[in-house]
Amino acid sequence: MQETLSSEQSIELVRLWRRRQTLSAAEMGEMYRMVGDALRSCNPPELRVLGEGRQELVAQFIYVKVLRLDADPDEADDAARSEAASHSAPSSAFALCAYFRRYLIDCTRASAFRRKLSIGDQITESQLEAHVGAADNAQDELAEHGLSAPSVHAAARAFIAGLPEPERILLCEGFGREAAGGLSGVAARHAIASYHYRAGRLGLVHKREGLPADYARTTLGQWISQTLGIAIEAGNMGAILQVFKILGAEASYA
Template identity: 60%
Template sequence: MQDLLSKTESTDLGDLWQRRQQLSPEEMGRMYAIVTRALHPCAPSELRSLDESKQELIAQFIYAKVLRLHAVGTPEPDDAEDPERAPATPSSAPSSAVALCAYFKRYLIDCTRASRLRRRVPIGEDGIGEAQLEAELGANDEEENALRDHGLNDDQVKAAARCFIAALPAPERLLLCEGFGQELAGGLSGVASRHRIASYHYRAGKLGLVHMRAALPRDYGHTLMGSWIQKTLGITIERENMSAIHRVFKILALEASCVS
């Protein structure tokens, strides 16, 4: 595989990697750009067995495994059980595209294993139509009852969703409303292109749009959407709460689709 990183980029990568959980927003953006560039020619065979695009998988990899925003000082279960999958220590920080591709391949292997155990939430980068959302909201008593178990109803979640949407920075609001709440051509990349949103995959990762899964990873609570679900709605991101979380996703998408 061709190593596209310059000497400066390789040096910056090592430095940023050693401080990757204390980076400023500007440094995070620099790390994102370097890793994205390094992985551009990387094409592991595992990509063919996953539904997501390579660009989306790279964004997920950077968010969860490179920046490791999910758990400072706490290894993920797979990392703890398998020393070969343990995150790199500062002394072993990758300094080339080849090394990064090896880490990316490990991540894809984990994704491939996990994909066999879960189904995709019917909300993702392609979005779903408003009529379909309304039909699903009215048809799923299990999800509605799950919300009640948390002391919530649809109207309360709708009101909270409107406040959440209104408080988002403009780029994130556009990604949510047009890439999550509407069924528009091009998905998130189309939204970014229309509105000239820079680093849209990084923004989407921080927002929570690249983690739409039936079983959300535990770091999802550190995204903007996940934090809102946990702190504002009081629903912990756990497997047993997925019915309520699915309901919240659908309500949020419906409210987002109504924002011009």
């Protein structure tokens, strides 16, 4: 049985939830404590499946889904208006637990895709080598989609040349190589603002709960699916990783 919220807490939770993009630091702390207390005894089975610490998963849920601290401001404003219009703010511990479980289910569904895609903070050359396998399979993987290595190399050069400068720097210095300090180091050296959001939009990082369909909406995902014609799905990971390796090679020359 999950913890309960008093009538006053329920009212305060709804109030804070509906304006969660404009909360003060004190209000964020209050909401964090309130949600954390309400979920203290919420233990859905997905917690065991994910195999991570419960406290860490609760913190990630509050950060991503409750406070939405990683959201793009425009997207966050749209989401806030949509929730306010539908009166969907949870007002009980039971509703919060159900929302938390949906988040965990999304994380569970995405875990196999994340492992195959090898995206955490940064795609590195060692990760690509470990997953791509023998070079003599490359042509076969690409040929299944009507592609060849030379055609993908040419497409990769055009893709890189068409990126805005901040994204091009992040890709060329942080994709497929062991960049000093990772993407944050690249951003610091070139004074790139909002680098994590840019990297996520580009497709260099992938959210824990992100599904293949989410990755397909990134700039890299759209290039792979629309320009190269490879659907972003688990069955095509061999070809996608071959594309990543070629892109990494071209990025190192750009």
